[in-house]
Amino acid sequence: MNISIHQHYKFASEIIRAYDIRGIFGENLKEEDAFFLALKLLQARNNLKLKGKVCIGYDGRISSPILYSALLKGMMTEDVKIIDLGLVPTPVLYFAANYFIDIDIAVMITGSHNPANHNGFKIMLNGKTLFGQNLKDLADLEIVDSQGGQTQTEVIKSDVESTYLTVLRNLISINNNLRAVWDPGNGAACNILKKLIKHLPGEHLIINEEIDGSFPAHHPDPSRAENLQQLIKRVKEEGYDFGIAFDGDADRLGVVDSKGKILFGSHLLYIFACDLLKRNPHATILTDVKMSALIMNALKKLNCNLIQYKTGHALIKTKMKEVNAMLAAEMSGHIFFAENYYGFDDAIFGACKFLEIACHDRSLIEKSLQVTESVFAISDRKISANSLQKEKFINAVRSSLQQKNYQFSEIDGIRVDLEDGWWLVRASNTEDAILFAGEAHNMHVISEINKVFDQLLSIGSNAAGIT
Numbered sequence: 001m002n003i004s005i006h007q008h009y010k011f012a013s014e015i016i017r018a019y020d021i022r023g024i025f026g027e028n029l030k031e032e033d034a035f036f037l038a039l040k041l042l043q044a045r046n047n048l049k050l051k052g053k054v055c056i057g058y059d060g061r062i063s064s065p066i067l068y069s070a071l072l073k074g075m076m077t078e079d080v081k082i083i084d085l086g087l088v089p090t091p092v093l094y095f096a097a098n099y100f101i102d103i104d105i106a107v108m109i110t111g112s113h114n115p116a117n118h119n120g121f122k123i124m125l126n127g128k129t130l131f132g133q134n135l136k137d138l139a140d141l142e143i144v145d146s147q148g149g150q151t152q153t154e155v156i157k158s159d160v161e162s163t164y165l166t167v168l169r170n171l172i173s174i175n176n177n178l179r180a181v182w183d184p185g186n187g188a189a190c191n192i193l194k195k196l197i198k199h200l201p202g203e204h205l206i207i208n209e210e211i212d213g214s215f216p217a218h219h220p221d222p223s224r225a226e227n228l229q230q231l232i233k234r235v236k237e238e239g240y241d242f243g244i245a246f247d248g249d250a251d252r253l254g255v256v257d258s259k260g261k262i263l264f265g266s267h268l269l270y271i272f273a274c275d276l277l278k279r280n281p282h283a284t285i286l287t288d289v290k291m292s293a294l295i296m297n298a299l300k301k302l303n304c305n306l307i308q309y310k311t312g313h314a315l316i317k318t319k320m321k322e323v324n325a326m327l328a329a330e331m332s333g334h335i336f337f338a339e340n341y342y343g344f345d346d347a348i349f350g351a352c353k354f355l356e357i358a359c360h361d362r363s364l365i366e367k368s369l370q371v372t373e374s375v376f377a378i379s380d381r382k383i384s385a386n387s388l389q390k391e392k393f394i395n396a397v398r399s400s401l402q403q404k405n406y407q408f409s410e411i412d413g414i415r416v417d418l419e420d421g422w423w424l425v426r427a428s429n430t431e432d433a434i435l436f437a438g439e440a441h442n443m444h445v446i447s448e449i450n451k452v453f454d455q456l457l458s459i460g461s462n463a464a465g466i467t
Contacts, residue, residue, distance in 0.1 A: 007143050009036040014387055015120070016139045018429035019131035019314035022111065022120030025063035029119060034067040034109070037121060038074025040141045041105050048126055052102030057085035057093040058109035059188040059249045060211035063119045067109045076153040078145075083158045087211070089188040089250035090122060091346035095167070096160045097124050098342040110188070113221035113247035113332075114430065116214050122313075131314035161192050169199055171340060172352040176359040177202040179240045182351075183231045185220045186212040189250035189348060196348070200355075207234060220247050222254025223332045224380075225262055232260040242358065244351045251313065252333040253347035255354060257365060266292035267368040268354070269329035273299050274364050275357050276327050276339060286320055286328035286336075288312075289412040290437050293422050298371045310412035312429055313345050331379075331437075376446045381436035381453060382428070389464040390427035393434050396463030397425055397456050423449045425456060434460065 011033055015023035021037070023029030041054075054075055058064040064087075075082055083103070085096055090108050097106035106124035114120075123130045123138070130138060179202055184190045190211045197204040207230065208217040218227045222245035231243040235256055245254035255263040263271070273285050285304050287296060288311040299306050309319050316328045316336055320343050328336035334345040341349065357364060385393055397414055408416045413426020413435075421440030428435050436457075438449040461467070 003032055003035055005039070005143060006036070009039075009143065011036075011139050014432070016136055017120075019129070019135070019312045020120055020122045021135070021139075022114065022118060022430065024117055025067075025119045026117070031066055031070045034070035034121075035074040036143070037107075038071050039077065039143045040138055041107070041123070041125065042075065042078050042080070043141055043143050043145055044125060044138055045104050046145050050104040050126060052104035053081040053083055053100070055083045055085065055093065055096050055100065055103050055106040056109075057088040057090075057096070057107075059089070059111070060087060060186070060190070060213050061111050061116065061119050061248070062213035063117075064109050064213070067119060071107060071109065072155070076151060076155075078153070079151045080153055082153060082155045083160075084155050085158055085160055087188060087191070088161060089192060089246075089348065091250055091344065091348055092161055092164050092192065093122075094342065094344040094346065095164045096158070097127075098344075099160070099163065099167075103127075108249070110249040112249050112430070113223070113252055115219070129314040129317055131312065131318070161195065165192070165195060165199070168196070168349060168352055172349075172356050174200055174202075174352065174355045174359055178242065178355055178358060179203040180205075180355065181231060181234045181238075181240050181243045182206045183208055183222075183243065183245040184250065185222070185227070185246060185248065186210060186215050186217055187220050187246060187248040187250065189246045192348065196352075205234070205238075205240070207231070215248070222247055222252055223265065228254055228256060228262060232256050232262075236260045242355070244354070246347045246351075247333070250347045251345045253335055253350045253354075254333055255351075257369075261369060263365070263368065265329055265331040265333045265335070266295040266372065267365075268333070268335055268350070269327075270295050270298060270368040270371060271357060271364045272327055272329070272335060272337075272350075272353065273304060274302065274367075275361070277302050277304055280326055280339065283327065284323050284325040286316060286323070286325045288316065288330040289409075289415055289424060289426065290331040291329070292331070292372055292375065292377075292439055293417070294372050294375055294439070295368075308411060311426070317344060374441055376440050376443055378423070378436060378438040378446060378449060378453075382433045383457060383461070383466060384432055385427070385434050385464060385466055386432050389466055390432075390434060392464035393460035393466070394425070394427055396460045400456065400459050418445070421445045421449065423452065425453075425460075
């Protein structure tokens with residue numbers, strides 16, 4: 001890759017998302033983007049007068065090694081120590097960024113739960129995850145210091161996975177012989193899982209255990225039921241206690257019980273929160289706007305300080321520090337742990353924590369399902385829309401509801417709470433789409449919510465020029 005330095009290099013605007021950089025490799029996300037991202041990060045580091053190290057990891061996608069090589073080449077234009085983690089799940093990079101001393105820049109190359117041809121970058125600068133305006137400012141930053149020449153950069157290959165696993169084993173106590181099936185979905189967690197299960201009591205089986213960036217078994221998103229069917233089949237047919245699934249970079253957690261029932265993000269929040277509150281009464285806990293109202297009401301009865309906030313890993317992590325929250329969860333399966341841990345979304349840690357709780361109090365799992373057993377949900381309605389269309393769509397929906405005197409909240413999108421349910425319309429921050437979600441106690445209310453969605457879909461689409 002021969003690249004000349006462009007002081008005013010511009011990324012495709014649509015890949016600068018709310019809390020990471022993400023696009024389709026070979027289309028709007030290109031190899032040179034990784035190179036210039038490195039230069040812009042080094043420029044930001046220089047502007048802040050930082051002198052610490054850089055930490056880089058990448059997931060198992062086919063395009064990740066290409067982007068990694070370009071990113072590394074960019075980083076090597078300055079004298080800087082680079083900790084090269086190699087192919088790791090995202091939580092290992094987060095762990096390294098917190099565990100090692102003097103990490104100025106941490107970059108994870110990953111497409112997370114998106115399709116195989118997608119990829120991107122999750123970025124930390126000076127100990128903080130970049131998102132929102134700070135991420136846009138980085139993308140627009142002029143490169144003034146770099147000359148593009150080779151330097152005396154030191155690249156240190158690090159096996160931080162071993163340290164990460166040691167920390168997990170010290171924090172988690174699984175003392176029963178549980179039987180679990182693990183599905184990393186051919187993603188970045190495959191290799192570390194093989195090491196992990198050697199230290200776990202009980203019987204553990206890994207399916208889809210080889211890293212394959214084409215994701216041949218199923219789409220790498222455990223928050224959707226269709227991607228858990230293979231796991232459910234193995235658990236039920238072979239009599240396992242649980243099935244555990246991750247997304248492509250292992251920051252989303254999915255769990256199924258012995259009967260094949262899916263424990264979604266809401267159920268996992270309930271389980272982790274009940275366990276946490278035994279040791280930390282009145283703890284502050286965060287949820288995103290898509291969280292089940294039934295689960296939130298059940299937790300409020302336990303006298304925790306429950307705060308609802310915007311969806312998005314970077315937003316949640318920042319808010320957790322602001323309000324000193326000990327736990328946070330999104331419906332998508334991102335679970336954030338700050339009790340004796342670093343407060344980032346870690347599905348591997350979460351899976352081990354779940355098994356620890358199951359050893360001591362399996363009733364919590366059944367209780368979590370009972371809380372939502374009488375609820376009906378809408379979670380898969382969406383319409384394609386680009387960034388400008390998303391803004392126009394939401395503005396039109398807001399105006400329509402204001403004209404009809406609806407009461408709604410705008411923490412993230414537009415959410416209306418009903419006597420017997422709720423509904424939400426929001427612009428996705430990870431894909432070009434408007435998302436519709438809702439929950440109700442009976443199908444009649446679900447039908448009425450869908451009618452409202454149909455009306456808003458027409459209003460918003462007309463305003464945004466969506467056909």
